[in-house]
Amino acid sequence: MNLLSLYLDRPLTKATIEYSLELQMNKGVENGYYGRNDLLHVVLSPFGVLSLIAEEKKTILHALSTLGIIIEDESDTITQDYPIHIDPLMEERFKVTNEAIYLREVSTLNLNVIALAISQSVGLERYEKRLDTLFMQSRRIVESIQTFSITRRSHLMQFAKRLALTRHDMVSNLLLLDKPNILWDNEEAEALYNRLAFILELYDRHEIALSKLAQIKEDVMLVMDLINHKKSEFLEWIIIVLIAVEIAMGLMQMIK
Structure with a gap:
């Protein structure tokens, strides 16, 4: 058997899969869905990864192709594949x-657990690539720390917002901090998932x-503190200049 998991660049609904592949999608692990027919086992994760298993x-x-997904350039598409061998003579399960x-x-449960782990690996790879981009942007922000821009503070706020949303999505969507509920009731499925999680790191x-x-957040906070410090210094100099002008005008009035 062959398994392929890929990150979807566009949303794919349960209804679209059912209509296109002529199978019924059922509630799977956590908020995901799965469906199967004589040739294909399909798992749709809640974080936008589609897994297909077939002989x-x-x-x-x-x-x-039926779903309108064409993998033209694998470098631009996040995918992972894994061969699955069935051996009834194996001593272990x-x-x-x-x-x-x-x-x-x-079994349906085993295939769903395997698809979940591979899907998490694909989803994690997507966030790893996004983090590489954010890390480079963070470096440029630190390198340009001496430059002054009126709009820089708002740009940093937007960047910080992206960081917070990325962290929130990683924690809540990938389900890596909390074990899926279905694994609590099945030791074999739990052992299979744990082994896959170990192999996939x-x-x-x-x-x-x-x-x-966390490192990017520290860089942004450092730059924000320096910008706030520069802004405070600027305001202090404005106050000093205004006081000096007021004193000068008072002296001129006294001389007159």
């Missing part, structure tokens, strides 16, 4: 390596992303 890759590519996933038997990557966000 043959051409089935997956056909489904993507599952085995996960960097190269493949091995299952003793296929989900928690380590999440912590690194949050530390980058």
Whole structure:
């Protein structure tokens, strides 16, 4: 079997998938949906990642084409794929390596758990790329710390807003800080998810992303403090000049 997860550049609704692929989507893990027919297993995550599982890759590519999704340039599309092998003679129920996933038997729950972990990895990669862009912007902000601009404060406020929203989305959407409810009631599914999370380094990557966000936040706060300090100095000089002008005018009136 083959699994492909990709980040959707445009929203894809449950109804669109049902109509296009002729299958029924049901409530899956957390706020996600899943559906399947004789050839295809589909999982739509709440954070905009679509996962397709099928025996043959051409089935997956056909489904993507039917949905109007064409992967032209893989460098611009965030995707991850994983082969899934079924071996009824395996002693353990599952085995996960960097190269493949091995299952003793296929179940809807196992496929949904696998799709969830791979989807989280794809979603995390999207935030990692966004953080790289924010990190470069933060560096430029620090490098231009000596320049003065009237609109700079508002630009920094907008940048800080983007940081806050990025952190909020990472924590609330990717479900990496809270274990999905379905895993509490199934030890096998929990063990499979934990193994996938370890192989994909989900928690380590999440912590690194949050530390980058914290570093960018510190840079922005530093620049904001310096701008506020410069503004205070500017206002102090205005007050000093006004006082000097008032004293000078008073002296001129006394001389007259």
